[in-house]
Amino acid sequence: MPRIGHRVQERKIRPGFWLAALLLCVALPAGLLAFRQAALPLLIILSVAALAYLAVEGFWLIRLGRSLGVGGSCPMGRAVHGRVLKLIDANRSIAQRLVQRHGVSGLPTRERLIQAMSEGPGILGIIEFADFDRLSAIDPEKADQVLAEIAQRITRMAGTTRIAAHVDRAHFALWFAGASENEAAPALQAITYALQDRILIGGEELLPVIRMGHMLCDPAATPAEKLLSRAFSTLAARHSGALSPADALSQATGYDFALEQDLRRAITSGEFELWFQPFIDARSQSVCGAEALIRWRHPTRGFVSPAEFIPLAEAAGLADEIGTWVLDAACRATRSWSATGLPAVKIAVNVSGRQLERDGFDRLVERTLSRHGLPPHLLELELTETIAMADSRTAALLFERLRALGVAISIDDFGTGYSSLSYLKKLSFDKLKIDREFVTDVDSRRDCQAICQSIIALGRGLGINVLAEGVERPEEMIWLRRHGCQLFQGFHFARPMPESDFLAFARDRQAITRLFTPKTLPSPGRPAPHARIAR
Template sequence: MPASRGDAMTMQSAIPPAGEDGADSREDAEPYFQALVETSPLGIFAIDAQGICVYANPSCCRIAGPGGEPLEGCDWHHFLCPEDRLQASAAWTATTQQGIPFRLEARWLCADGSLSWVRLNAAVLPGANCRPGHVLTVEDISDRKAADEVLRLAEEALFAEKERAQVTLNSIGDAVLTTDMPGKVTYMNLVAEKMTGWSRAEALGRPLAEVFHIVNGLTREVAADPARRAMAEDRTVELATDCVLVHRDGSESSIEDSAAPIHNRDGRVSGAVIVFHDVSESRAMAARMSHLAHHDFLTGLPNRALLTERLSQAIGLARRRHKQVALLFLDVDYFKHINDSLGHRIGDLLLQALAERLIACVRTTDTVCRQGGDEFVILLSEVEHIDDATRVAEKLLQVFSLPQLIDGHELHVTLSIGISVYPDDGDNAEAVMQNADTAMYHAKARGRNNCQLFRPEMNTRAVQRQFIESGLRRALKQGEFLLYYQPKIDLHSGTMTGAEALIRWQDPQLGLMQPAQFVPIAEESGLIVPIGRWVMREACRQLKAWQDAGLLAVPVSVNISAVEFRHKSFLEGVALILSETGLSPELLELELTESILMQDAEASALVLTALKRMGMQLAIDDFGTGYSSLSYLKRFPIDTLKIDQSFVHDVATDADDATIVSAMIGMGRSLKQRVVAEGVETLEQLAFLRAHQCHDGQGFQFSQPLCAEDFRRLLGSGTRVTTPHSQ
């Protein structure tokens, strides 16, 4: 753009005139300065005191762009982007009024509407002869601004990336720690700070071993540095198993981790990163799961799987050392009755107490296992002789003769124990265990509360037992059971006072079977409950039928097993049978043994009271053979005591039995209970019982058990039975 365009002041008029003596020098300098301004790469324009442009050099016009209006005569603020004019005006006011140097970066409004970044500087025009105004330099800084923007965006992107990385590292569940080549800590995230106890500020620059203190959880030796190994081998490495991190405060946590090398731009290893996390809970859970897989959840004892493993190991060791291994298979007698009557909570507490007693009875090298339910197994890993096993069994029977006090209930618990020994009773774990189980069932068949050594013939009995059990199931479905009735006789009048209902089994192959041949198996298999209900219902039905036929019926007693008595629906079942048959309750007498009643005396008293309220008669059967308490005997609503036949058998020849029977009769009479002697078979026995004022007798001396038809004929002939005293 020409410098002299329009009516504006020319550059020459902006240059102050020289003195007369310097006219020549001014003439020489003016073209020189004119050339400097015209060729300057900086834009230069002059403005008057009102801010109007009076001159603009070519560079200034180049910055403005081609095709624009002349700059001279325009307010210099209009050259700027409208958004920057307010800032420029404020800076210009400060310059003109306060003398503050004018320096400003702003956007220049080009002729084509685009914007260019420029740097403006202003100076007052010097000399007294100049018109008031300023000269401004304009430097195009668009390229620098563009580069600055690129750099700013790059810095922002880098900052954002670092922020994302920092947030990510602090958000993940793993701890992250980095080191340099010498092994000094260079970074830690928040999780690493928490797990080590070191803050990042404290840890930076410290040796890794000081901050990341790890030891072997088993040997307690200092663990190898995973970072150094990762850098040395230039690969990712895993932390050693069972590694424990020691916190700064001394606490410990199990960890798992990996370390990997860090590379610089040249691909060389420059440090390492360690990523680790706390596995204390997962390891503890794994340990618990492993324990539960091999131990009983209720008692904490080894379970069957662990027992089998230990038994196999013990047999292997015994085989090499020419030793013996003994296995004791234990079953808690009548545990199901306790569980059914008192509930599973009491049953569980009892099992826990039993487990503690068993552990106390054996060596620490032996294994006590809960096989399941109420069955326990004791492994005696090394025994010199079979007597070692029997002594342990005898100790158990003695210890368990004492009552168990469980949540206020005094429970009497006995054991049936079977013993088998390697190598005599089996050369492998399965055979030894099976034979011990067989011996245990033999102990139950022998009356419980005893120990039996395995004998080969027991396997034959086990097969027979299974045969009988399956036959009992068939007998229930096909009606193979019968009831026989044995009279009870008043020893002084000879009158029949009642009868006891006795079950028989008419097996199609074995013929008529006595209770002793199948009742124990029925109790073990749980079949005694439906069989017992059949006995009670059949006795009530038959007695009601005789009564309806006009016969003078007498009370009939029914034996109640422990399983029946403890069954949760026992009371409801008795009431239902009486209701269905229509029999008067006073004609039904229930016989229970001392052992049944004393297993849980408190619960027994409640059941007996409920039965008594129904109107039934209650009797204690086999009196004198079990554990009894006179205080409870007094509290129980018992009508009759039945002296066991084992005492009656030698009452006429054995002074001790005579004394015991005499005392029992006296006690019964004192308690106002009717006394019945069982197993009366001789005149001498009868004479003794009469002499000691026993009320009733039952036995072959009077009558064998009679089938229903024969007993009906006896009722038809009257209720008097001929005895030697009545002849």
Template sequence: MAITLVFTLILALSIWIVLRERAIRVLADRLETIVNAPDRQDHAKSGALPRLSNAIGIMVAQLASVGHRLPQRHPITGMATRELLIDAIDTRGPGHSESCLGVIEVLDFDRLCAFDAQSAEQLIKAIATRITDMVNSSRVVAQIDRGRFAIWFGATPMSDARAEFDALLYALQNRVTADTIDLLPQFACGLAIEQGERLPGTEFLARAIAALVSGTGDGAADGDVRIVSAKQRFVFEQGLRQAIARHEFRLVYQPFVNADEERVSGGEALLRWASAEHGDVPPTTFIPIVEAVGMAEEVGMWVLNEACDEAARWPFSGLSDLKVAVNLSALQLGRGDFDAVVERMLKRHSMPARALELELTETVAAGKSLGIGNLFQRLRALGVSMSIDDFGTGFSSLSYLKNLKFDKLKIDREFVTDVHRQRDSQAICQSIIALGRGLGIEVLAEGVEQWDEFAWLRRYGCALYQGYYFSKPLMPREFLAFASDKDHIRSLVEVGPTTLKNRINEHMT
């Protein structure tokens, strides 16, 4: 009998905690009174407790049968949960021939939870408040999962629902301060539309979740990203998303030296990040993150615009025959109107097309050679030069050199380093130089750091160079000063007997 009493008490109290219904609370209080009463044995003998236990069992079964319809609230945000949403969908009127259901996922939530649950909770609360404030009160809004929200638009016409959904997504991307972290939240979104057929609420919701599309890329960065923790990477991402607005990006320019003409022929624009929180972040750290989180196109367009703006001023310093080289991402090449974007940018900065050189890696060129042939033709028709970076490292077939017309090949630094001592590198460099000569394409050796490397490549016919032997990447004013110092450049490219004698003496002392 004691076991029965305890079991009945626990059952009643559990129902009170979970359902919080007034009648159940009264029942639980009454049961507790009976159990604690001095005459509880009389209640047991009279059969009151067994009858009460049976009645509770029947109530629990009845409540369980309709439990999915109870209007529950999320414990953190106070929003309705998926049960109420599904109920609203299932009870829609018969005239709903076209219905819309949108789902929004906070992509940063689970990752933030892994190392800062308090900030994650504040983030999800802030977003829930924004959604509630912005969505029309006639909509059913629910938190269907830890980091997912759904908006039931009901019988709203598809065009109106989509416009409302897009406006909501745009507004949600404003900055959120969660504890000590300043966030620009990232979202995935899905919109399911019911036309003609009448779907159960659970299936309708499943379709909307399946339609989730992320705008932040596909996958984390690879092992080259030197970040010691998930938290540090997350903070880096947030900083990168605000770097353009905070004016933390800058460009430096590493000169191209033409040894035949003893002059600087141009420079490569290289991105640097001076973070307010982290100081100067190495490109080997932040560039892979930019690509991983889907910022490559946005950052690439910033670099292109900034480089054109700077290069357009070079002629006013007496350097009218310089080219600026800008690296392209695969995402930029995927834009069918990229040539039009480039043309508008050149006009905006009053910059001649011949002063712009676009670089892409061998892997990107080979992988997209069939799809970007027409784009290449249009860019070259504008007068823009095209070059291929890291040549010799990315692809085994040279067929793309036939499909795509390049103006320059850049020998990868892997083959340039110690080329005067490495026979395999010598064979590769000689072959690339000969290939360029045969195709009528300029060849540039990048990563030249020693005079001996330069002298060997010069002897075998390479004319263009880039690397620390000549200059490190320079700020704009420093670049112009270097390009204007013709005597210094002449001394760097000299390989005659006097220079050779001086070099030998340097090695001996």
């Protein structure tokens, strides 16, 4: 084919060229409007035939240029030729810019980032909007708006010396050329902190979940593309398990997402409360301790059940933060009780597996006790068998440090997890709590009686206190007491209650004593005096 701009021999355009062009430009749209679906197969066949003919004839702009004298002596031909070339150059430039800019955020894409990374070593920071998949499944437009706002914040904070790029749907990158980790890490942490601030979209406030990771990159040793891929893998591995799997996120409902957003705000808005369920000592017939239980008083929904928001907090990676709040609030409350004249009682706080995995958990406990002036022997940490045995060696070292502080450790729901005698030997515990599954109807079920008798005897032999939880009927309490269990918790004595009610209950010794001397007991086989309600 002759090059554009050179003189070419004039050739007539065949009539078929114009016929094919007319078919594509006029006949096809007219046929679709007139006949709709009826003529669609025939029109498709004609269109394919016309396109094939045009391909054989050659690029239509060049043929049109030839017909007007492009490259020849016709002034109009030369003018058309110049405009066509300018249009092609302009479109090529626009196309290149579009390829290197993300359609939602307007930030450069990974091509520009990889080009910059290839020029020399530096620090690569990866920032992820972790809620994108879940929000996109509910409201794609809102998800894109959040991405755009995050991109604007990154651009403002990155400045002109750093390259910011939108490298994946929910991932952004910052390239610190020639920087050290000591220079880049504080800047990335500050940017991540700022990105977690509230975003106002359509009159609704959202708290984005941001993940961040960084790594030192040397393109001389490893290609930039592999370094970028490695950074993605490292970030995903670091946060694996912190959020729900992708398939679960895609099935999340709008209610779940909105409730999670409210849950993040509740931590700083003072919406959480601690309620307390007493531990009763049958020997003194008095309150000897209490379990601290978190309650969420939502400003519009009222009380949200722990069974609803605790799994949500674990899936959203908030369990550690909420657990720290419970520990702090429980120590503060227990310390304040001594000022009211209440005899010293022990407070039990549930501990999650994620809290135990946290570096320096024992130091956190020590600082919390010191801050509130609470004697360590008044704090008891409760954990399940499964959590305790997840990493028995690490747990043994942690328990040793906690007990060295004077903090007690108890096993909740004993008998439902590993139920291995070996871990009782490896790990030091102060209390075993018989699970409610074995306490319910223990007065009439032989299987429950055998299990409870074994646990009570085991505790006596190891010098460990045994507490029966979930005691809802006096018959259960009487049977357990007769077989050596002296510590109780359950609805027969008291339900979880606000702090003021708990203090009033703990002071009413006569009311507690009456619970051990019921006036009338239902005969065996008769229903319990009240329905059993889960904690």
